[in-house]
Amino acid sequence: LAKTTQPISMDSYEGQEVNITCSHNNIATNDYITWYQQFPSQGPRFIIQGYKTKVTNEVASLFIPADRKSSTLSLPRVSLSDTAVYYCLVGDRGGGFKTIFGAGTRLFVKA
Amino acid sequence: GAVVSQHPSRVICKSGTSVKIECRSLDFQATTMFWYRQFPKKSLMLMATSNEGSKATYEQGVEKDKFLINHASLTLSTLTVTSAHPEDSSFYICSASPHRGPPSGANVLTFGAGSRLTVL
Numbered sequence: 001l002a003k004t005t006q007p008i009s010m011d012s013y014e015g016q017e018v019n020i021t022c023s024h025n026n027i028a029t030n031d032y033i034t035w036y037q038q039f040p041s042q043g044p045r046f047i048i049q050g051y052k053t054k055v056t057n058e059v060a061s062l063f064i065p066a067d068r069k070s071s072t073l074s075l076p077r078v079s080l081s082d083t084a085v086y087y088c089l090v091g092d093r094g095g096g097f098k099t100i101f102g103a104g105t106r107l108f109v110k111a
Numbered sequence: 112g113a114v115v116s117q118h119p120s121r122v123i124c125k126s127g128t129s130v131k132i133e134c135r136s137l138d139f140q141a142t143t144m145f146w147y148r149q150f151p152k153k154s155l156m157l158m159a160t161s162n163e164g165s166k167a168t169y170e171q172g173v174e175k176d177k178f179l180i181n182h183a184s185l186t187l188s189t190l191t192v193t194s195a196h197p198e199d200s201s202f203y204i205c206s207a208s209p210h211r212g213p214p215s216g217a218n219v220l221t222f223g224a225g226s227r228l229t230v231l
Contacts, residue, residue, distance in 0.1 A: 034219060043117070043204045043222030044155070087154070099145065099206070099220055101155040 004088045009106040018075045020105050022088030025069045033064060033071045036087045038104070044087060048073065075107075083109045113139050115207050117223030124195055125231055132190045132226045134205030140185035141207035145220070146178075149202040161188040161205075195230040202227050 005023040012018045024033065032051050036044035048055055050062040050071070061074040075082055087104040114137040124130050134144055142163050147155040159180050160168040167180035177199075179191040188207075192199050206220040 036222075041202065041225065041227065043115075043206070043225045044220075045222070046219050049219060100157055101147075103154050 004090055004102045006086075006088055006102060006105045008103065009108065011108050011110060012078055013110050014079055015077050018078050018082070018107060018109075020073045020075075020086055020088075020107070021070055022073070023070045024088070024090045027068050027090050031068075031090045033062065033068075034089045034091075035060070035062065035073050036089065038085045038087065044101075047086070078107075078109045080109050080111060083107060113207075113221040115205065115221045115223040117205055117226055119226055120224060121227045121229075123229045123231065126196050127194055129191055129193045130195055130228060132192075132203055132205075132228075134188045134190070134207070134223050136186045136207045136221075139207075141188075142185065144182060144188040144205055144207040146180060146188075146190050147204045147206070149204060149225075155204060158190075163188075192228065195228070197230045200228055200230045 032049055034049040035047040037047050038044040048057055048060050048062045050064050052064050055062045063072040085104040085106050087101050116135045116137050118133045122130055144161040146158045148158055149155045157170050158173045161180045161182040163182045163185050169175045177193055182188040202225050204222055204225040206222040208220050
């Protein structure tokens, strides 16, 4: 499983766009990039997944450069309720479904 | 969408007792479920992979006799913390994937809400 590196924490203000970058230099050809969000005392929640280029859903966008060695989760116009920990994971089904979490990025949105 | 239910959400027990936590996939069958534990302000640590109809696969450093996992059906996995001690106090989270066979994407897990165990 490819190791990921993210900033430990980030601060932002309501209404701003937040970009969280994740490095995964050892990503394999079959690996997908998945982001989860976790609020305190809750289980993680799936946000978005991508393989290459750009993926967008109702919650976020995921930008993946051509070399796929990094990815950026973009949260448009954050609100206080987006304060959470965001995890970037890289892997495929070949690893026996294992999902290993890195340290994550603690996002704090201020009023 | 896929829903995973975890029960109880909170449990307080005395040292030396055993506690069982249930993880159910409500609207899909899960051949494999995963158990994590999480300490305050730390990331999730994978404890074991629960396989329906077979023994669980434990991660290195996790005592299988301490954390008993049973996956008797395709919708239910249980984690029993045996002879609990204060150091076992933690947030335990289960997860499962509804996907079987070649996916259009990688494995996306649905997580339970977690169970906070406090051992006095």
